[in-house]
Amino acid sequence: MNTTVCSLWSLGAGQRCRIESYDKALAENYRVRMMELGFHPGEVVTCLQAPALSAPKVYRVSNTMFSLDDEVASHIRVSLLGTDAT
Amino acid sequence: MSRIILVGSPNSGKSLLFNRLTGLSQKVANFPGITVDVGSGKLQEIPDTTLVDFPGTYSLQPISGEEEVAVEHFRRALDDADVTQVLCLIDATRMEKSLYFTLQVIRECERHGKQVVVLANMMDVLTRHKIEVDLAGLSHAIHAPIIPISARKGTGIDNLLKHLRHNIDNPKGGIDAGLAETPDELLRGNAHQLATRFGPRGDILIKSQARLDSFFLHSTLGGFAFFGIMYLLFQSIFTWSAPAMDAVETGLAALSDVIVPAISNQTASDFTADALFSGIGAFLVFVPQIFVLTFIIGLLEDSGYMARAALICHRPLKVFGLTGKSFIPMLSGVACAIPAIYAARSIDSPKKRLLTYMAIPLMPCSARLPVYTLLIAAFIPQTTALGGLVGLQGLAMFLIYFFGMACALLVTGLVSRNSPDQYNDLPFVLEMPPYRVPGLKPLLRNSWNRSKHFVTKAGKIIFAVTVVIWVLGYFPNHGADLSASWLGSIGHVVEPIFAPLGLDWRYGVAVLTSFLAREVFVGTLGTMFGIEGADENMVPLVEQIQASGLSVGSGLALLVFFAIALMCVSTMAILGKESRSNTLALKMFAAYGIAAYILAVGVYNLALLFGI
Numbered sequence: 093m094n095t096t097v098c099s100l101w102s103l104g105a106g107q108r109c110r111i112e113s114y115d116k117a118l119a120e121n122y123r124v125r126m127m128e129l130g131f132h133p134g135e136v137v138t139c140l141q142a143p144a145l146s147a148p149k150v151y152r153v154s155n156t157m158f159s160l161d162d163e164v165a166s167h168i169r170v171s172l173l174g175t176d177a178t
Numbered sequence: 179m180s181r182i183i184l185v186g187s188p189n190s191g192k193s194l195l196f197n198r199l200t201g202l203s204q205k206v207a208n209f210p211g212i213t214v215d216v217g218s219g220k221l222q223e224i225p226d227t228t229l230v231d232f233p234g235t236y237s238l239q240p241i242s243g244e245e246e247v248a249v250e251h252f253r254r255a256l257d258d259a260d261v262t263q264v265l266c267l268i269d270a271t272r273m274e275k276s277l278y279f280t281l282q283v284i285r286e287c288e289r290h291g292k293q294v295v296v297l298a299n300m301m302d303v304l305t306r307h308k309i310e311v312d313l314a315g316l317s318h319a320i321h322a323p324i325i326p327i328s329a330r331k332g333t334g335i336d337n338l339l340k341h342l343r344h345n346i347d348n349p350k351g352g353i354d355a356g357l358a359e360t361p362d363e364l365l366r367g368n369a370h371q372l373a374t375r376f377g378p379r380g381d382i383l384i385k386s387q388a389r390l391d392s393f394f395l396h397s398t399l400g401g402f403a404f405f406g407i408m409y410l411l412f413q414s415i416f417t418w419s420a421p422a423m424d425a426v427e428t429g430l431a432a433l434s435d436v437i438v439p440a441i442s443n444q445t446a447s448d449f450t451a452d453a454l455f456s457g458i459g460a461f462l463v464f465v466p467q468i469f470v471l472t473f474i475i476g477l478l479e480d481s482g483y484m485a486r487a488a489l490i491c492h493r494p495l496k497v498f499g500l501t502g503k504s505f506i507p508m509l510s511g512v513a514c515a516i517p518a519i520y521a522a523r524s525i526d527s528p529k530k531r532l533l534t535y536m537a538i539p540l541m542p543c544s545a546r547l548p549v550y551t552l553l554i555a556a557f558i559p560q561t562t563a564l565g566g567l568v569g570l571q572g573l574a575m576f577l578i579y580f581f582g583m584a585c586a587l588l589v590t591g592l593v594s595r596n597s598p599d600q601y602n603d604l605p606f607v608l609e610m611p612p613y614r615v616p617g618l619k620p621l622l623r624n625s626w627n628r629s630k631h632f633v634t635k636a637g638k639i640i641f642a643v644t645v646v647i648w649v650l651g652y653f654p655n656h657g658a659d660l661s662a663s664w665l666g667s668i669g670h671v672v673e674p675i676f677a678p679l680g681l682d683w684r685y686g687v688a689v690l691t692s693f694l695a696r697e698v699f700v701g702t703l704g705t706m707f708g709i710e711g712a713d714e715n716m717v718p719l720v721e722q723i724q725a726s727g728l729s730v731g732s733g734l735a736l737l738v739f740f741a742i743a744l745m746c747v748s749t750m751a752i753l754g755k756e757s758r759s760n761t762l763a764l765k766m767f768a769a770y771g772i773a774a775y776i777l778a779v780g781v782y783n784l785a786l787l788f789g790i
Contacts, residue, residue, distance in 0.1 A: 121241040122605055127366055128237045129607070130274050135370075140388050144397035147493045148502070148606055152384055154373060156272040157391075157610035159489050161496070164605045 096172045100151070101165035103139035109170035111135050118167035130154045131168065180227045180346055181218075181260045185252065185283055186267030187276050188234035189611050191299045194620070195267060195329035196231040199223075199339075216251060223339050227346065229265075230255065236275065238282040239362055242528065242604055256290040263293040263345055270298040270311055270326070271383055271612070274373035281365040284322055285357040293345055294322045294353050297338065302328035303612075309378045316376035321355035330617070383612060390613050394486045404490050407483065408509065414474045422466030430459040448657055453648035458641060464514055464748070465629050471510055471517040472625040478506070479524065480616030485608055492606060498587040499594020501527060501606060504534040508586065511541030515749040519756050520628055527604040529597065533590040535757055539744045539770065540586035542579040545696040549740050550578055552700050552716050556723040557733030582741045632752070643747045647694055660706060665690070678779045679739070680732035689736075693745045731785025735778040742774035 103109060111133050114123045130153040131137065140157060141150035148161040186192040196202070200219030217231040232255075233248045240246040255261050266283045268276035280296055287294045298313055317324040325341060327334030357365070394400050434455040441447040478484040484506065492502030500508075503525045511518035518538045525531040542550075558574045650665040651657070660666055661684075669687035676686040684706040692699035700716065707722040744750065744767045754760040 124239060124362075125236065125241050125607070128239070128275075128278055129609075130370070132366070132370060140384075141391050141395045143395050143400070143489070145493055148489050148608070150391060150395065150489070150610060152388075154272070154274040154370075155378060155381065155384060156275050157384065157387060159485070159606070159608040159610055161492060161606040164607060 097169060098172065099166045100137065100139075100160070100168040100170050101149070101162045103137075103142070103149070103151075103170070103172075105139055105142040106175045108136060108138045108173040108175065110173055111137060112169045112171055115167035115169065118164065122164060122167075126164065126168070129158060130156060136173065137170065179260060180262050181255075181258065182221070182227060182229050182342065183252070183255055183261055183264045184229055184231045184267065185264065185279075186234055186299075187236050187269070187279050189609055190234065190267045190269040190276060191329040192231065192234055192267050193217075195297070195299065195327070196229060197620070197623075198329055198332060198335060200229055221339075221342075224343060224346065227342075230261075235279070237279055237362075238286065253286070256286060256292060261292060262349065263295060263342065265295050265297055267297045267299050267329075269300055270313075271300050271303050271309075271378060273311070273377035274369060275609075277373050277377075278366055278369035281320065281357060281360075281369055282362070284320060284353060284355050285360060285365065288353050288355055288358045292353070293350070295338075295341060295345070296320070296322050296324045297334075298324050298326045299329050301326040302331045302333060303383070304378060307382045309380055309382065311378050312376040316372060319372055319376065322353055387610070387612050391486070391610070394483065395489065400486075400490065404487060407478070407487070411471075411474055411478075411506075411509065414470050419467040419470040422470070423463050426463050426466060427459070430455055430462065434459075445652075445656065448652065449648065452652075452657075453644050458637070458644060462633070464516060465633060467514055468517045468520070468632050469625045469629045471513065472520065472628040473621055475506060475510070475521055476621045476624050477616050480614070480621065482611045482613040484524070485610050488608060496606075498591040499530070499533050499597075500537065500590055501525060501530040502608075503527075504530060504537065507534050508537055508541055511538040511543060513544050515539050515541070515543050515746065516632060516752050517628075519749070519752050520632075523756070529594075532757070532762075533594055535753060535762070536593060536766065537586035537590050539746075539749055539753075539766065540582050540589060540742065542582040542741070543696075543746075545746065546582075546740055548697045548700045548716075549692075550575060550737065552703075552720065552723075553733050553737050553740075554578075555716060555720045556728075557730045578737055578741055581738070585742060643694060647691060651691070660687070660702075679735045679782050680729050681736070685728075685732075685736070689739070689745075692740075694747050696740060696745050699740070729785070730790045731782045734785055734790075735782040738781045739774045739778040742770055742777060744770040 097112060098109075100109065100111070111131060113133055114126070118126075135153060138152045139149055140152050143149070146162070148159045149165065150157055150159050151165075184192060184196055196217060196219070199221055201222045202217070202219040216233070218228050219231075221227045221229050232252055235245055235248055238249050238252070240249050256264075264283060264287050266280050268280055284294050296317070298311070304311060313324045313326055323341065325334055325338050327338055329335075360368075394403055434451060438447055438451045438455070441450055475484070478487065487505060488502035490502065491505035495502060495504055504522070507518045507521040507525070509518075510521050515538050518541070519535065522531055522534045522538065525534055554571050554574045558571045560569075560571055562569050563573075647665070650668065651660055651663050653664055655662050657663075661669075665687060666683075668690065669683040672686050672690065673683040676682070676689065681689075684703070688699050688702040688706060691702040700719070703723070704719050707719060707726075750763045750767060753766070754763040757763070
């Protein structure tokens with residue numbers, strides 16, 4: 093099955109993805125912190141809100157919602173799974 | 179004396195539990211510097227036992243200097259023989275983010291031979307939504323007792339106290355969870371598995387949160403909601419606190435009318451009237467404003483909206499090195515820098531908090547308003563343009579306000595671009611708290627504590643400076659003639675400093691006294707020109723200034739000077755306390771003072787060049 097690999101930041105509202113990996117450009121301490129917050133490789137993440145004007149987006153991981161800006165989200169590689177009705 | 183440590187991840191309801199168990203109202207937060215505020219209080223129901231509340235953290239693997247200090251404090255506490263138990267609070271509605279930290283805490287307690295009690299908080303939310311969690315299974319898996327509680331409703335607290343008493347009466351060895359040698363990476367995986375297996379099922383909570391977010395973060399509706407809420411915030415600062423501020427002013431005046439005439443000694447009477455009631459009173463009048471602002475900001479925080487406001491403002495402020503969380507403090511700074519500096523506590527990034535501190539004193543606070551009003555009335559003609567649509571004086575007021583805000587953003591933009599090593603700072607990762615109805619009691623208690631902190635901490639410094647300025651202005655001729663006082667002499671000495679702005683010694687003295695508080699400028703100038711009550715009725719003073727031969731260029735230079743210079747002892751005091759660095763406050767005072775002076779001289783000379 094072909095899956096589209098892109099960055100977490102490129103997701104639109106309602107889109108679901110699975111985390112594949114982290115860019116090396118993201119500092120190690122950031123990467124560890126993101127994983128501590130639940131953004132593990134293999135974890136399913138849903139983009140709940142993608143506000144206008146490149147404002148930080150709201151993502152759901154497990155039962156928690158986090159807002160990330162492109163500084164972090166653009167360094168997380170994900171494969172698209174589809175859209176979520178949430 | 180037995181000590182119990184309370185730890186947990188941010189937004190897990192730790193402070194609420196601490197307050198419930200101790201009867202105190204401690205608010206714990208990470209702070210820059212070498213120490214971290216750790217709250218402690220005696221347990222109300224268990225004698226000779228202290229509960230120590232640590233700042234919330236996601237992990238024992240710190241990513242910033244502040245987290246490092248907090249974690250170090252925790253590790254040191256584990257070595258303390260008086261520490262008998264560790265309470266680890268988890269948010270039962272969002273288990274995974276709490277469980278990783280909990281496993282780390284259990285591992286550390288196992289290594290140090292301490293007891294751990296895990297508290298599953300927010301059970302009331304799960305019950306309300308009929309969501310089940312398997313706490314017994316989780317307790318068995320992590321080898322630690324788990325007590326379900328609701329710190330908010332108070333449920334499960336009796337059971338917790340019973341458990342704590344039992345542990346104190348029957349001391350036993352540390353926990354044996356078999357985690358002592360487990361590395362962090364494995365704990366992360368365990369936490370994920372445990373949350374999936376025993377955590378709450380379903381996503382009702384997320385769905386209800388997302389529904390509200392689709393309105394509050396909507397590209398159009400969210401913008402309207404944001405401006406509506408900010409309008410209410412401004413109303414609270416300027417309008418709602420006004421009656422209370424007037425009441426404080428009237429009350430102090432009435433008290434002064436009773437006390438001052440009863441003092442027979444003239445010097446003591448003058449000191450009581452001018453230094454105590456006028457000087458200290460000028461700062462006490464801000465207490466209601468701080469109370470109201472803290473209350474509204476607390477309301478926004480507790481309701482969950484503050485995180486959304488930070489998100490909306492993040493992008494535009496990021497251009498200037500700030501964060502979305504800087505918005506509320508900067509907005510508050512338009513009313514008064516003091517509550518604004520307090521509000522900057524909510525910024526977790528040390529660098530961005532510092533930049534916000536730098537921006538706040540440049541925001542056009544209400545204390546500048548009487549100065550601007552006086553100078554604009556004196557130097558800007560009361561004419562209109564564009565067929566009466568634009569009043570020149572109104573336009574000047576708008577421009578000077580805009581100038582202050584632009585300077586604030588310019589400073590933070592420049593400083594952030596010249597600060598190396600951006601990866602020492604925290605990225606914008608914000609946990610979106612659930613929406614909820616705020617509790618009135620904690621909000622009132624927090625506002626009361628903040629106001630008390632303002633009076634007790636800043637009051638001492640303000641009192642000292644007030645006394646110094648009063649002594650300089652009063653002696654050696656007992657207040658008969660300000661120009662012949664020591665302050666007047668200083669005015670003559672510093673006159674050459676103000677000469678490049680086209681100002682004589684009288685304006686120099688007025689500027690010097692306004693370092694106490696900007697609005698003092700108007701009153702002092704009134705005294706210099708022999709006008710009583712100039713701060714209430716400015717017209718005679720405006721006429722005197724116009725008649726004194728002061729040029730428009732000097733007026734513009736003064737406007738620019740007041741827009742930039744950090745001339746407020748209260749702000750300096752609070753800045754020093756909150757940043758834990760008096761050096762920072764002094765550096766900002768010097769930098770803004772020099773910049774204000776250079777720009778004012780430039781404006782004056784430019785005006786001369788254009789023959790204004």
